[in-house]
Amino acid sequence: MTGNAHFYATSEDECFVQIRKLISMIPANNTTKAEMIAPKQFREEISPYFNANPKKYISALVSEDCWQATPGKVVDLVRNLGIAAGGTVMEDCRVLEACREGKYTSVLVQTHDKKYVEYRTEHFVNALGSGAGKLCDSMGIDAGLYPVRHQAFITRRLPMLGKHGTNLDMLIDRQDYKGFSAVYGQQIAYTGQIIGCASPKLDAMRIDKNLKVNTKAFLEIVSEMFSEWIPDLAGVGIQAVWAGYYTEPRYIVDPELGLFVGMRGHGFMLSQYIARMYVDKLLGRPVPEYFEKLKLNGPGLSEKAFK
Numbered sequence: 001m002t003g004n005a006h007f008y009a010t011s012e013d014e015c016f017v018q019i020r021k022l023i024s025m026i027p028a029n030n031t032t033k034a035e036m037i038a039p040k041q042f043r044e045e046i047s048p049y050f051n052a053n054p055k056k057y058i059s060a061l062v063s064e065d066c067w068q069a070t071p072g073k074v075v076d077l078v079r080n081l082g083i084a085a086g087g088t089v090m091e092d093c094r095v096l097e098a099c100r101e102g103k104y105t106s107v108l109v110q111t112h113d114k115k116y117v118e119y120r121t122e123h124f125v126n127a128l129g130s131g132a133g134k135l136c137d138s139m140g141i142d143a144g145l146y147p148v149r150h151q152a153f154i155t156r157r158l159p160m161l162g163k164h165g166t167n168l169d170m171l172i173d174r175q176d177y178k179g180f181s182a183v184y185g186q187q188i189a190y191t192g193q194i195i196g197c198a199s200p201k202l203d204a205m206r207i208d209k210n211l212k213v214n215t216k217a218f219l220e221i222v223s224e225m226f227s228e229w230i231p232d233l234a235g236v237g238i239q240a241v242w243a244g245y246y247t248e249p250r251y252i253v254d255p256e257l258g259l260f261v262g263m264r265g266h267g268f269m270l271s272q273y274i275a276r277m278y279v280d281k282l283l284g285r286p287v288p289e290y291f292e293k294l295k296l297n298g299p300g301l302s303e304k305a306f307k
Helices: 012-024 039-045 071-084 129-138 216-229 231-235 266-282
Strands: 002-008 034-037 059-066 094-101 104-110 116-121 146-155 170-173 180-187 194-200 238-248 250-254 259-261
Touching (some): 129 146, 129 238, 146 216, 180 216, 194 216, 216 231, 259 266
Parallel strands (some): 002 170
Antiparallel strands (some): 094 104, 104 116, 146 238, 180 194
């Protein structure tokens, strides 16, 4: 388990408006502990290496009982569970098109050895991430999906920088700054590497660019923020940077249309639980009221809900 530290660089009045908004989103039966700390507590509560004179912030909201996981291991576990239940995993394949024919869906797939195979199924789930929009078009579904650049970096291995000699918890700065709405990152417990990202303020401004190339603005803002948090990081080398696709503009989870898309980075946290509800819905079991809102014709859940 790990924690989060959200930094606030606004005026005091605006800071408490944001805090009240955060608190209002926490269910009454939620047992997660969160507290506000002053800058003088940052070194004690966040990292002994934290900037001793953090003039940019007036406070931080520290939450406990968050979690950290390795995506590769989680995906491997899910795949193995599926195989154990009688499923089949096909590697290096492409879904070329899909067409609904009554209660069945025909799906054309190009296999690893370049053969073309057509599958017919009553239950087809479009969970293709950045390729989901193209498949929706082939099925006559106007999902309004578009790809957005997501950038990240990872440092070389480092000693543990967090509280009591543990890995550094997730640090998040959500101010509107230099074209970004959030800068965040954490230290991987197994390797000591810091991995971080930055969220663009206006996604639409970047959809016509090469989404697989990192930008100078991204490299500058993550360097500035992480060095502001922990000055010793200014001399640390970055091992790798990369850019890829997120699918916007919102979650669309619609069993009737076979859609499970638009989850961005939150999908890793939530998709397994939402997939369970997806199956419950198909089997006629009760699902929470908000599940219906995730349908294509519902209000959905946008990226802004997490900012």
